[in-house]
Amino acid sequence: xxxxxxxxxxxxxxxxxxxxRERYPDGMHGTIAAGLxxxxxxxxxxxxxxxxxxxxxxxxxVLAATDVLTWWGHLAHEDVDDAVVRRVQERxxxxxxxVVLHSGHYSKIFRALMGTTCTxxxxxxxxxxxxxxxxxxxxxxxxxxxxxVIEQQETYGEPFGIPAPDxxxxxxxxxxxxxxxxxxxxxxxxxxxxxxxxxxxxxxVYHHPDVQQVLANAVLWAAPQHPVTTPLTNHNRPRPSP
Amino acid sequence: xxxxxxxxxxxxxxxxxxxxRERYPDGMHGTIAAGLxxxxxxxxxxxxxxxxxxxxxxxxxVLAATDVLTWWGHLAHEDVDDAVVRRVQERxxxxxxxVVLHSGHYSKIFRALMGTTCTxxxxxxxxxxxxxxxxxxxxxxxxxxxxxVIEQQETYGEPFGIPAPDxxxxxxxxxxxxxxxxxxxxxxxxxxxxxxxxxxxxxxVYHHPDVQQVLANAVLWAAPQHPVTTPLTNHNRPRPSP
Amino acid sequence: xxxxxxxxxxxxxxxxxxxxRERYPDGMHGTIAAGLxxxxxxxxxxxxxxxxxxxxxxxxxVLAATDVLTWWGHLAHEDVDDAVVRRVQERxxxxxxxVVLHSGHYSKIFRALMGTTCTxxxxxxxxxxxxxxxxxxxxxxxxxxxxxVIEQQETYGEPFGIPAPDxxxxxxxxxxxxxxxxxxxxxxxxxxxxxxxxxxxxxxVYHHPDVQQVLANAVLWAAPQHPVTTPLTNHNRPRPSP
Amino acid sequence: xxxxxxxxxxxxxxxxxxxxRERYPDGMHGTIAAGLxxxxxxxxxxxxxxxxxxxxxxxxxVLAATDVLTWWGHLAHEDVDDAVVRRVQERxxxxxxxVVLHSGHYSKIFRALMGTTCTxxxxxxxxxxxxxxxxxxxxxxxxxxxxxVIEQQETYGEPFGIPAPDxxxxxxxxxxxxxxxxxxxxxxxxxxxxxxxxxxxxxxVYHHPDVQQVLANAVLWAAPQHPVTTPLTNHNRPRPSP
Numbered sequence: 001x002x003x004x005x006x007x008x009x010x011x012x013x014x015x016x017x018x019x020x021r022e023r024y025p026d027g028m029h030g031t032i033a034a035g036l037x038x039x040x041x042x043x044x045x046x047x048x049x050x051x052x053x054x055x056x057x058x059x060x061x062v063l064a065a066t067d068v069l070t071w072w073g074h075l076a077h078e079d080v081d082d083a084v085v086r087r088v089q090e091r092x093x094x095x096x097x098x099v100v101l102h103s104g105h106y107s108k109i110f111r112a113l114m115g116t117t118c119t120x121x122x123x124x125x126x127x128x129x130x131x132x133x134x135x136x137x138x139x140x141x142x143x144x145x146x147x148x149v150i151e152q153q154e155t156y157g158e159p160f161g162i163p164a165p166d167x168x169x170x171x172x173x174x175x176x177x178x179x180x181x182x183x184x185x186x187x188x189x190x191x192x193x194x195x196x197x198x199x200x201x202x203x204x205v206y207h208h209p210d211v212q213q214v215l216a217n218a219v220l221w222a223a224p225q226h227p228v229t230t231p232l233t234n235h236n237r238p239r240p241s242p
Numbered sequence: 243x244x245x246x247x248x249x250x251x252x253x254x255x256x257x258x259x260x261x262x263r264e265r266y267p268d269g270m271h272g273t274i275a276a277g278l279x280x281x282x283x284x285x286x287x288x289x290x291x292x293x294x295x296x297x298x299x300x301x302x303x304v305l306a307a308t309d310v311l312t313w314w315g316h317l318a319h320e321d322v323d324d325a326v327v328r329r330v331q332e333r334x335x336x337x338x339x340x341v342v343l344h345s346g347h348y349s350k351i352f353r354a355l356m357g358t359t360c361t362x363x364x365x366x367x368x369x370x371x372x373x374x375x376x377x378x379x380x381x382x383x384x385x386x387x388x389x390x391v392i393e394q395q396e397t398y399g400e401p402f403g404i405p406a407p408d409x410x411x412x413x414x415x416x417x418x419x420x421x422x423x424x425x426x427x428x429x430x431x432x433x434x435x436x437x438x439x440x441x442x443x444x445x446x447v448y449h450h451p452d453v454q455q456v457l458a459n460a461v462l463w464a465a466p467q468h469p470v471t472t473p474l475t476n477h478n479r480p481r482p483s484p
Numbered sequence: 485x486x487x488x489x490x491x492x493x494x495x496x497x498x499x500x501x502x503x504x505r506e507r508y509p510d511g512m513h514g515t516i517a518a519g520l521x522x523x524x525x526x527x528x529x530x531x532x533x534x535x536x537x538x539x540x541x542x543x544x545x546v547l548a549a550t551d552v553l554t555w556w557g558h559l560a561h562e563d564v565d566d567a568v569v570r571r572v573q574e575r576x577x578x579x580x581x582x583v584v585l586h587s588g589h590y591s592k593i594f595r596a597l598m599g600t601t602c603t604x605x606x607x608x609x610x611x612x613x614x615x616x617x618x619x620x621x622x623x624x625x626x627x628x629x630x631x632x633v634i635e636q637q638e639t640y641g642e643p644f645g646i647p648a649p650d651x652x653x654x655x656x657x658x659x660x661x662x663x664x665x666x667x668x669x670x671x672x673x674x675x676x677x678x679x680x681x682x683x684x685x686x687x688x689v690y691h692h693p694d695v696q697q698v699l700a701n702a703v704l705w706a707a708p709q710h711p712v713t714t715p716l717t718n719h720n721r722p723r724p725s726p
Numbered sequence: 727x728x729x730x731x732x733x734x735x736x737x738x739x740x741x742x743x744x745x746x747r748e749r750y751p752d753g754m755h756g757t758i759a760a761g762l763x764x765x766x767x768x769x770x771x772x773x774x775x776x777x778x779x780x781x782x783x784x785x786x787x788v789l790a791a792t793d794v795l796t797w798w799g800h801l802a803h804e805d806v807d808d809a810v811v812r813r814v815q816e817r818x819x820x821x822x823x824x825v826v827l828h829s830g831h832y833s834k835i836f837r838a839l840m841g842t843t844c845t846x847x848x849x850x851x852x853x854x855x856x857x858x859x860x861x862x863x864x865x866x867x868x869x870x871x872x873x874x875v876i877e878q879q880e881t882y883g884e885p886f887g888i889p890a891p892d893x894x895x896x897x898x899x900x901x902x903x904x905x906x907x908x909x910x911x912x913x914x915x916x917x918x919x920x921x922x923x924x925x926x927x928x929x930x931v932y933h934h935p936d937v938q939q940v941l942a943n944a945v946l947w948a949a950p951q952h953p954v955t956t957p958l959t960n961h962n963r964p965r966p967s968p
Contacts, residue, residue: 093359093403095621106476115355116431117335121479130724130903132884136716137579137674139709146885147724147903158858158897159872161335161431161474166406167650167671171884171907173899176481177856177873181897187651189358189403190621225623232403232620234348237363239418240614240631337863372661372966374642378958379821379916381951388643389661389966400616400655401630408893409913413642413665415657419614419631423655429893432863467865474862482856482873577843577887590960597841600915601819605963645819645915645958650890660965673842673887716887718832721847723902 003044003223006066007033008058010073011050013201020201028072028199028206032101035212036219044219051076058084067228068097068219071104074201078108085109093189093231097222099215102199105160110195113188117161120180122154124202127175129153131182131198131214138169140183140194140217148210154200156180162195170214172197183214185221189231194218245286245465248308249275250300252315253292255443262443270314270441270448274343277454278461286461293318300326309470310339310461313346316443320350327351335431335473339464341457344441347402352437355430359403362422364396366444369417371395373424373440373456380411382425382436382459390452396442398422404437412456414439425456427463431473436460487528487707490550491517492542494557495534497685504685512556512683512690516585519696520703528703535560542568551712552581552703555588558685562592569593577673577715581706583699586683589644594679597672601645604664606638608686611659613637615666615682615698622653624667624678624701632694638684640664646679654698656681667698669705673715678702729770729949732792733759734784736799737776739927746927754798754925754932758827761938762945770945777802784810794823794948796941797830800927804834811835819915819957823948825941828925831886836921839914843887846906848880850928853901855879857908857924857940864895866909866920866943874936880926882906888921896940898923909940911947915957920944 009029013020024031029048036046049057051073063069069088073080085108092098092113100110111118131148133141148170157178163186170183182197196214199205206212251271255262266273271290278288291299293315305311311330315322327350334340334355342352353360373390375383390412399420405428412425424439438456441447448454493513497504508515513532520530533541535557547553553572557564569592576582576597584594595602615632617625632654641662647670654667666681680698683689690696735755739746750757755774762772775783777799789795795814799806811834818824818839826836837844857874859867874896883904889912896909908923922940925931932938 089357113357115331115357117473117475119474119476121477123478123480125481128903130905132905134884134886134905134907135671135890136885137671137676137708137710142709149724157479158860159474159862160860163405163428163430164408164861164894168890168894171897171905173903173905175903177854177899177901178479178482179856179858179860179897179899179905181860186405187619187621188405192621224621225626226621231359232361232401233359234361235363236365237399237420238365239367240420240633370661372663374663376642376644376663376665377648377913378643379913379918379950379952384951391966400618401620402618406619406652410648410652413655413663415661415663417661419612419657419659421614421616421618421655421657421663423618429861429863434863466863467868468863482875573841599815599839599841601957601959603958603960605961607962607964609965641963643958647889647912647914648892662963662966670889672889716843716845716885718845719847720849721883721904722849723851724904 003219004065004067005036005044005046005219007046007048007070009050010076012075023204031206036216039212039216056084063087063091066096067224068222070099070101071107072101073107074103077106080108085112089113090231092191095190095224095226095228097191098193099218099222100195102197113193114162116163119161121157124154126152127155129172129174131170131172134171135169139221140169142217143213144210150198150205152203156197192222194222245461246307246309247278247286247288247461249290249312251292252318254317265446273448278458281454281458298326305329305333308338309466310464312341312343313349314343315349316345319348322350327354331355332473334433337432337466337468337470339433340435341460341464342437344439355435356404358405361403363399366396368394369397371414371416373412373414376413377411381463382411384459385455386452392440392447394445398439434464436464487703488549488551489520489528489530489703491532491554493534494560496559507688515690520700523696523700540568547571547575550580551708552706554583554585555591556585557591558587561590564592569596573597574715576675579674579708579710579712581675582677583702583706584679586681597677598646600647603645605641608638610636611639613656613658615654615656618655619653623705624653626701627697628694634682634689636687640681676706678706729945730791730793731762731770731772731945733772733774733796735776736802738801749930757932762942765938765942782810789813789817792822793950794945796825796827797833797835798827799833800829803832806834811838815839816957818917821916821950821952821954823917824919825944825948826921828923839919840888842889845887847883850880852878853881855898855900857896857898860897861895865947866895868943869939870936876924876931878929882923918948920948
């Protein structure tokens with residue numbers, strides 16, 4: 001069964017900042033998409049969509065054909081149309097998988113699904129991040145070294161303003177001493193959500209093969225087990241027959 | 243330490259429908275407030291607020307003086323001002339307790355905090371509800387019979403469109419055969435949320451002493467442990483000194 | 485990838501009681517094994533093992549070749565050798581899946597893995613059981629009607645002496661009014677455990693096609709994602725290189 | 727309401743090793759007990775018990791008068807009598823609180839209650855530990871700085887062989903780069919269990935005022951809400967009357 005993935009990227013840093021463009025000539029979304037294809041081959045069919053497209057590239061048709069959506073945003077969270085956010089949320093609650101990346105913690109869609117501030121403590125100091133699997137038997141940790149080493153990264157630190165994850169897979173440390181729940185699984189409605197914090201425009205994190213492995217694992221984990229139709233509704237249900 | 247409670251009631255059924263007014267001459271909010279005072283005495287200071295008041299009675303001042311807010315709504319969810327909902331949500335994320343009652347499952351505030359559909363299956367058939375403590379050691383179950391028997395009730399049935407509770411305290415059965423997760427605890431931000439499903443305008447459930455015991459327990463459980471100030475924020479934090 | 489399943493059955497009722505033998509001429513383990521083969525075909529390779537065999541049929545070799553073990557016991561929990569229990573527990577903690585059935589709630593292996601009493605309230609009254617998916621998007625609920633109807637069953641009632649499940653999939657009601665957390669997922673060490681309560685020697689529950697579907701789903705869910713080697717150990721680990 | 731606490735200490739390092747005796751002249755148990763009294767005053771009544779006493783000081787009478795037991799052991803886990811372990815486990819399942827400290831992760835009682843290996847990765851390198859509250863609204867985090875700084879400590883690193891905590895309160899980093907789930911809450915039966923990893927015979931951690939604050943908070947959190955009588959049992963229960 002092929003998993004249809006749409007990789008969504010804000011694509012603002014990449015257009016504005018030469019160093020980011022050099023690091024990610026195809027956009028971060030392009031690198032993320034290529035990484036999924038490299039690891040998963042014909043188990044996935046990957047498309048991309050960006051902010052500047054009509055409906056941010058997330059029309060009803062695109063979403064209806066998407067099993068798993070990945071989301072990277074940062075500068076332009078507020079520019080994402082509320083109607084698109086509602087459509088994505090509805091699709092997640094109907095069963096689509098969602099993988100939220102790095103600064104996407106503060107995206108409208110993640111905040112809408114979590115109900116909390118989704119805030120972090122951060123600094124940009126080029127620290128080393130070590131990503132530790134605390135559930136090494138989890139499918140998202142399969143084939144990932146313990147620890148996964150990222151030489152330079154933006155630092156995210158606790159407390160992270162999220163609901164307790166349904167499954168906590170990774171916890172990171174940074175050389176400055178901060179810790180962060182860097183891999184968090186949620187069930188929401190009929191869908192699954194995974195948040196993964198490594199990844200930033202200023203560092204080549206999405207080229208890292210182990211990070212690509214995590215993202216590939218996350219896509220398989222988040223893929224729906226049932227046909228995706230509609231979310232649950234309020235329903236006047238008769239008695240089960242006696 | 244006295245817990246300051248605000249009991250919020252939509253107060254629409256009570257004004258429109260003679261049978262509801264007869265059942266709850268002081269409004270459901272009045273009965274709920276009196277029940278809390280009966281069980282908790284001077285451990286609580288209880289006020290009420292309703293939809294028709296300016297800001298629905300939930301001004302910044304009222305919320306700033308509220309440790310635990312209880313919420314009952316049904317017909318008029320959509321009439322609740324979004325600005326008030328945001329203010330309540332922010333206060334919960336800063337540490338205020340919230341106890342959501344019965345048809346409040348579909349209120350804006352509960353849906354905003356949960357991020358899911360919060361939908362139920364229902365019918366109004368006067369069935370007997372048995373409320374079973376599945377965590378009998380939980381403080382919200384203290385002093386509550388197993389099962390708590392409600393002779394007639396609106397039926398709510400699974401699947402209930404909520405995130406998995408952080409603590410599941412009660413599960414109900416109905417004489418028609420449905421089950422429902424009727425007592426659900428959540429931590430959200432610095433605050434705590436409890437959802438309790440028994441209670442309906444058409445039945446005298448809030449006069450039931452065991453139901454009043456549950457609500458009193460829930461208020462104590464949800465009361466903040468820390469001073470309530472502000473929610474978490476995104477924060478550029480320097481390195482911990484070495 | 486073929487999942488190697490071993491279906492363990494105590495096989496005491498079947499040998500002693502004519503009505504049970506008539507209901508399950510191949511033993512409950514035989515019926516369970518045939519059900520898995522019917523639903524999963526060549527996705528599984530199923531063997532059986534019973535109490536009366538040397539090492540209860542669970543030698544180191546058998547376990548080393550088992551991806552998922554299912555467990556049914558009732559009368560003879562105390563006759564299961566502690567050394568075999570330890571071996572099974574070690575294998576689960578190393579990654580093998582375990583599916584515990586019905587009265588297996590009080591087996592040595594389930595109690596050892598849970599750490600609690602694992603006790604239930606019960607009566608044998610031929611009540612109807614309705615099994616409701618509370619997480620209808622969960623893979624173990626795939627293809628299972630909501631509710632799953634079992635015309636006659638032994639009644640199990642809350643409180644059930646288990647740790648809160650990591651994922652609660654099913655909750656049952658019985659016509660007498662009891663409720664029971666009938667489908668419970670746990671991660672323990674590198675392995676996964678699923679408890680499913682329907683099934684009894686006195687009723688033909690394991691012939692029920694929907695029950696067989698649940699058991700098949702559970703086997704796929706519990707199958708290890710990584711090669712199963714050894715459990716985690718205490719380990720003197722040097723610093724990650726700087 | 728006064729909480730009756732028994733502080734259990736293995737008291738082997740203290741008797742054998744001069745440097746430990748100098749650091750903890752009253753034993754680690756003595757320092758822990760004094761810290762609880764300092765923070766909680768007349769809210770607690772604290773006794774101590776050690777391995778070398780008959781029944782390790784944990785007779786049925788002592789346990790029957792204990793609301794919360796704290797446990798520190800290291801060298802002599804295997805010398806703890808299985809009958810005492812069973813008695814403590816039964817008392818926890820009946821509602822007594824248990825606070826397990828540091829190397830107590832590998833004690834018989836913690837392993838029996840968790841069902842997993844409870845193993846850690848460790849080294850003794852005098853690293854700095856930073857203990858971060860990931861649930862800053864949790865009562866066990868009240869009054870504790872974020873982060874709590876321990877200048878020198880034995881390092882514990884993930885993966886930690888525990889079930890996912892019901893509530894994860896603290897996560898630590900070490901200067902070498904390891905992370906550890908250092909504050910973990912569990913409900914087991916009618917009782918509550920808290921594991922807290924800071925604390926070692928080679929460092930003066932139990933003299934640290936912030937660590938003493940955590941232990942005091944944990945004792946209040948773990949204190950039973952109901953009278954402690956017996957654990958749940960298997961029970962043949964008649965139908966609720968119709």
